[in-house]
Amino acid sequence: MLNRVRSAVAHLVSSGGAPPPRPKSPDLPNATSALPAAPPEKPRSPPARSRGGSAAPAKTVEARASFSRPTFLQLSPGGLRRADDHAGRAVQSPPDTGRRLPWSTGYAEVINAGKSRHNEDQACCEVVYVEGRRSVSGAPREPSRGQLFLHQGLCFYYWGLFDGHAGGGAAEMASRLLHRHIREQLKDLSCWSSQKEVTHESLVVGAIENAFQLMDEQMARERRGHQVEGGCCALVVVYLLGKVYVANAGDSRAIIVRNGEIIPMSREFTPETERQRLQLLGFLKPELLGGEFTHLEFPRRVQPKELGQRMLYRDQNMTGWAYKKIELEDLRFPLVCGEGKKARVMATIGVTRGLGDHNLKVCSSTLPIKPFLSCFPEVRVYDLTQYEHCPDDVLVLGTDGLWDVTSDCEVATTVDKVLSAYEPNDPSRYTALAQALVLGARGTPRDRGWRLPNNKLGSGDDISVFVIPLGGPGSYS
Amino acid sequence: MLNRVRSAVAHLVSSGGAPPPRPKSPDLPNATSALPAAPPEKPRSPPARSRGGSAAPAKTVEARASFSRPTFLQLSPGGLRRADDHAGRAVQSPPDTGRRLPWSTGYAEVINAGKSRHNEDQACCEVVYVEGRRSVSGAPREPSRGQLFLHQGLCFYYWGLFDGHAGGGAAEMASRLLHRHIREQLKDLSCWSSQKEVTHESLVVGAIENAFQLMDEQMARERRGHQVEGGCCALVVVYLLGKVYVANAGDSRAIIVRNGEIIPMSREFTPETERQRLQLLGFLKPELLGGEFTHLEFPRRVQPKELGQRMLYRDQNMTGWAYKKIELEDLRFPLVCGEGKKARVMATIGVTRGLGDHNLKVCSSTLPIKPFLSCFPEVRVYDLTQYEHCPDDVLVLGTDGLWDVTSDCEVATTVDKVLSAYEPNDPSRYTALAQALVLGARGTPRDRGWRLPNNKLGSGDDISVFVIPLGGPGSYS
Numbered sequence: 001m002l003n004r005v006r007s008a009v010a011h012l013v014s015s016g017g018a019p020p021p022r023p024k025s026p027d028l029p030n031a032t033s034a035l036p037a038a039p040p041e042k043p044r045s046p047p048a049r050s051r052g053g054s055a056a057p058a059k060t061v062e063a064r065a066s067f068s069r070p071t072f073l074q075l076s077p078g079g080l081r082r083a084d085d086h087a088g089r090a091v092q093s094p095p096d097t098g099r100r101l102p103w104s105t106g107y108a109e110v111i112n113a114g115k116s117r118h119n120e121d122q123a124c125c126e127v128v129y130v131e132g133r134r135s136v137s138g139a140p141r142e143p144s145r146g147q148l149f150l151h152q153g154l155c156f157y158y159w160g161l162f163d164g165h166a167g168g169g170a171a172e173m174a175s176r177l178l179h180r181h182i183r184e185q186l187k188d189l190s191c192w193s194s195q196k197e198v199t200h201e202s203l204v205v206g207a208i209e210n211a212f213q214l215m216d217e218q219m220a221r222e223r224r225g226h227q228v229e230g231g232c233c234a235l236v237v238v239y240l241l242g243k244v245y246v247a248n249a250g251d252s253r254a255i256i257v258r259n260g261e262i263i264p265m266s267r268e269f270t271p272e273t274e275r276q277r278l279q280l281l282g283f284l285k286p287e288l289l290g291g292e293f294t295h296l297e298f299p300r301r302v303q304p305k306e307l308g309q310r311m312l313y314r315d316q317n318m319t320g321w322a323y324k325k326i327e328l329e330d331l332r333f334p335l336v337c338g339e340g341k342k343a344r345v346m347a348t349i350g351v352t353r354g355l356g357d358h359n360l361k362v363c364s365s366t367l368p369i370k371p372f373l374s375c376f377p378e379v380r381v382y383d384l385t386q387y388e389h390c391p392d393d394v395l396v397l398g399t400d401g402l403w404d405v406t407s408d409c410e411v412a413t414t415v416d417k418v419l420s421a422y423e424p425n426d427p428s429r430y431t432a433l434a435q436a437l438v439l440g441a442r443g444t445p446r447d448r449g450w451r452l453p454n455n456k457l458g459s460g461d462d463i464s465v466f467v468i469p470l471g472g473p474g475s476y477s
Numbered sequence: 478m479l480n481r482v483r484s485a486v487a488h489l490v491s492s493g494g495a496p497p498p499r500p501k502s503p504d505l506p507n508a509t510s511a512l513p514a515a516p517p518e519k520p521r522s523p524p525a526r527s528r529g530g531s532a533a534p535a536k537t538v539e540a541r542a543s544f545s546r547p548t549f550l551q552l553s554p555g556g557l558r559r560a561d562d563h564a565g566r567a568v569q570s571p572p573d574t575g576r577r578l579p580w581s582t583g584y585a586e587v588i589n590a591g592k593s594r595h596n597e598d599q600a601c602c603e604v605v606y607v608e609g610r611r612s613v614s615g616a617p618r619e620p621s622r623g624q625l626f627l628h629q630g631l632c633f634y635y636w637g638l639f640d641g642h643a644g645g646g647a648a649e650m651a652s653r654l655l656h657r658h659i660r661e662q663l664k665d666l667s668c669w670s671s672q673k674e675v676t677h678e679s680l681v682v683g684a685i686e687n688a689f690q691l692m693d694e695q696m697a698r699e700r701r702g703h704q705v706e707g708g709c710c711a712l713v714v715v716y717l718l719g720k721v722y723v724a725n726a727g728d729s730r731a732i733i734v735r736n737g738e739i740i741p742m743s744r745e746f747t748p749e750t751e752r753q754r755l756q757l758l759g760f761l762k763p764e765l766l767g768g769e770f771t772h773l774e775f776p777r778r779v780q781p782k783e784l785g786q787r788m789l790y791r792d793q794n795m796t797g798w799a800y801k802k803i804e805l806e807d808l809r810f811p812l813v814c815g816e817g818k819k820a821r822v823m824a825t826i827g828v829t830r831g832l833g834d835h836n837l838k839v840c841s842s843t844l845p846i847k848p849f850l851s852c853f854p855e856v857r858v859y860d861l862t863q864y865e866h867c868p869d870d871v872l873v874l875g876t877d878g879l880w881d882v883t884s885d886c887e888v889a890t891t892v893d894k895v896l897s898a899y900e901p902n903d904p905s906r907y908t909a910l911a912q913a914l915v916l917g918a919r920g921t922p923r924d925r926g927w928r929l930p931n932n933k934l935g936s937g938d939d940i941s942v943f944v945i946p947l948g949g950p951g952s953y954s
Contacts (some may be wrong), residue, residue, distance in 0.1 A: 203795025284761045317853040320682025323665045376794040
């Protein structure tokens with residue numbers, strides 16, 4: 001098996017990053033057929049520890065990730081080294097020659113400023129063919145009234161951004177497999193015929209939701225054999241039959257900029273935004289807190305000398321604050337604590353949805369974090385047919401490296417500024433826009449750091465951006 | 478104790494409905510001091526069973542409710558009988574003489590068309606004085622920077638609508654006591670001084686949230702002694718220091734109509750809108766389902782012959798639908814089933830938030846429903862100081878009897894039509910508007926039923942409406 005993995009790596013490097021041939025079987029591949037693995041070199045840095053938490057056994061994950069950037073970047077070995085250089089932080093985009101991404105999608109990325117050894121973001125952009133499920137007998141099914149599509153199948157367009165933490169393994173695996181899980185789930189649509197209150201749209205949403213769960217289960221199953229440690233946020237777009245589905249599990253973000261107007265297409269899942277869900281779980285399943293944590297929140301850490309005094313708190317049911325008398329168990333560490341980017345679940349992780357993290361434990365403890373992390377995305381639907389889109393209308397996806405230092409409005413301003421500098425039918429304008437967004441968030445090296453024009457610090461995180469044009473899907477590809 | 482209760486009833490009737498004098502103690506009264514109880518007469522009908530569920534022991538609750546309408550209606554014994562007449566369904570409002578409700582609030586109500594023996598809605602409108610909490614020593618506290626108010630106390634304005642089910646006892650109790658719980662909670666604000674991330678607003682929200690919980694706990698404690706059976710939805714408005722707090726637990730609704738624009742100030746909590754919360758509870762605590770129910774939802778009831786077949790389903794994490802193979806436990810009755818007004822939790826109750834219902838069991842079973850019902854309201858805040866309100870801007874509260882047959886837009890149209898027929902400074906215009914809304918939802922008797930002008934059926938439910946003018950709080954009172 002190791003030989004098979006090594007030859008996949010060799011193929012990947014020698015072909016300048018082109019993917020290994022897809023398995024012909026419609027079944028989902030296991031990780032070995034999709035993941036390149038450890039080449040015989042040593043990691044050059046300590047284990048990555050982004051967002052806190054117990055780091056993965058670093059050697060194999062780290063080393064593997066060093067060879068993996070999105071295949072559509074078509075990086076040569078030299079290009080791969082430049083993409084991996086924290087000092088230069090060169091912005092990477094698909095080459096302007098050869099085959100473009102579907103819909104002339106723009107893409108750009110840059111590695112972090114040193115917070116982890118490699119770029120732990122991953123990306124995927126594919127046109128995926130869904131074969132209709134045949135009946136048990138193998139004979140083509142007769143079409144029936146209300147069926148979404150027949151046995152001949154259909155295609156969907158797919159974009160995914162994956163922001164890894166505690167290693168690049170989970171993001172890598174998700175970028176190669178999640179769309180295949182979605183494809184498998186969408187096959188069921190061929191069995192569908194009109195039923196009470198179940199719409200096409202709700203079936204696609206359900207297919208995406210289930211695909212996230214199956215992807216997460218696959219990571220749990222295969223993590224030991226393939227060292228897929230760590231976890232990742234996932235932000236995914238599916239275009240199918242006139243509708244754009246945006247599925248988000250984590251703290252990446254998607255917005256549509258349409259005629260200058262901003263339409264949010266996702267929300268971030270963090271210990272602060274998901275406080276009540278986390279507290280409810282801790283309240284209903286106190287064994288998950290191991291006697292070490294309290295599910296209650298206090299404005300500050302309670303001190304032993306405050307026993308018996310009144311203090312503000314809130315529980316899983318409350319959005320406001322009220323007073324309670326401090327008891328012994330209130331002295332435990334709070335399940336949710338910290339503010340903004342420093343907010344943590346069990347003092348460990350700063351994001352509450354995503355894939356993987358099955359081995360993640362509370363620091364110096366055997367308490368698992370995973371029960372509090374949800375792999376389920378929130379899916380928002382945007383009907384492309386309800387509005388006449390122009391070439392300047394775009395869907396922007398970015399990992400938190402972009403949004404930590406760039407507001408929605410600033411993105412809309414950049415959209416306007418960059419796109420108006422190009423002819424509307426110039427397909428390279430969306431890549432130029434993605435690059436401008438990444439550069440704007442990274443900044444330039446000055447005064448011992450990466451700085452923005454206003455002299456504030458730029459993002460030291462990995463930054464990845466897709467710009468998906470909405471004006472005429474398919475017409476640019 | 479019984480004598481004390483009977484004398485309270487006698488006082489209530491003889492004084493034309495005026496409330497008994499308030500206890501001087503700042504402590505909360507128990508139910509005996511606030512609830513009139515059973516007069517020595519028999520109930521005239523079978524136990525009420527609105528929204529399904531095991532009815533309360535009917536005798537005392539039913540009989541007690543027959544004597545109880547909001548005190549501000551100032552009903553004489555004859556008026557009380559007319560308000561209780563299902564055949565005439567006369568609309569009741571406070572008399573146009575004497576003391577008006579605060580802010581010249583309009584109010585109207587009508588009894589149901591026979592679905593329960595008495596009007597199970599209740600209402601309350603009060604100006605409530607909150608005494609500041611003194612320090613332990615009893616000495617007045619020194620004011621400190623950032624304190625919301627000092628030991629001299631403050632006032633808040635309060636409106637409450639309570640829609641009872643399975644008896645009028647819970648609505649009755651809540652209408653008399655909930656604002657006192659809020660008052661107690663708000664006393665804590667006098668201890669408050671500025672702390673990280675805790676705002677005035679979040680303290681008022683927390684006070685209201687806690688008051689709902691304490692009210693519910695009081696009902697649980699005192700239900701045996703005072704036969705407070707059944708439950709109620711609660712929709713409550715608090716005005717304090719320039720802000721309007723709307724707290725809703727149930728399926729009543731509040732909207733602001735401002736310059737013709739509709740601003741929703743609540744949402745309804747039903748088995749459909751709370752499906753995922755209910756399913757999550759059933760999933761995490763399967764013992765609550767007693768082996769009789771499944772937490773999964775299917776588009777229709779699964780048949781035993783479908784074992785092993787694939788069927789659409791959704792669980793607590795999903796908003797879309799996906800397929801699963803039917804197993805034995807999927808044949809259990811679904812935790813959430815039915816659509817629209819027929820949706821039920823455990824085939825029993827059609828509303829998922831409110832007060833009371835501590836004795837409610839699944840029909841022909843000992844399984845309690847209460848763990849699935851939440852007493853916690855959702856609180857929305859509207860800042861009155863952010864907009865220059867005119868006398869035609871109003872906050873409309875209604876029980877579901879109004880909203881079942883009247884859309885938000887129709888209410889806004891009626892607001893415009895009725896208010897424009899009165900002088901802006903005529904304080905009776907808001908009562909006229911409340912009456913018009915109730916009449917419009919009730920309809921007129923025709924073709925063996927209460928019918929609307931379009932010949933559709935009017936609401937046969939109890940209907941209660943508050944119209945609260947926002948243009949110049951206090952200036953009309």
